[in-house]
Amino acid sequence: QVQLVESGGGLVQAGGSLRVSCAASGIISSFNVMGWYRQAPGKQRELVAAITSGGRTNYADSVKGRFTISRDNAKNTVYLQMNSLKPEDTAVYYCKWERVGAPLYYWGQGTQVTVSS
8 A cells, every 4th residue: 555645735826836745655666657647627637747766757748848747766755846837737736656567556635736827
């Protein structure tokens, strides 16, 4: 069982920055992918960014150049630095931990990010 605890969401004006964090515990495999997804009201959950345990990253086109995902493997923590935020970035942001090569994944409880215009 993996537990994910997210923090750092909040309210920010357009153009501002936020950093969200996700700390994982109960890790059962060091070969994993950690990522951030978001879900806005009335929309499907979508991938924002992901990073492998080896440091390979993947970003949604809508956030490239504005968001940066990173991780500290020693702390089992993933970060999402969000700059130049736009109102359309408003959503609940969820952390996901996924084991590489096996159908095993866990979700965090979500953290609200609200960008005002």
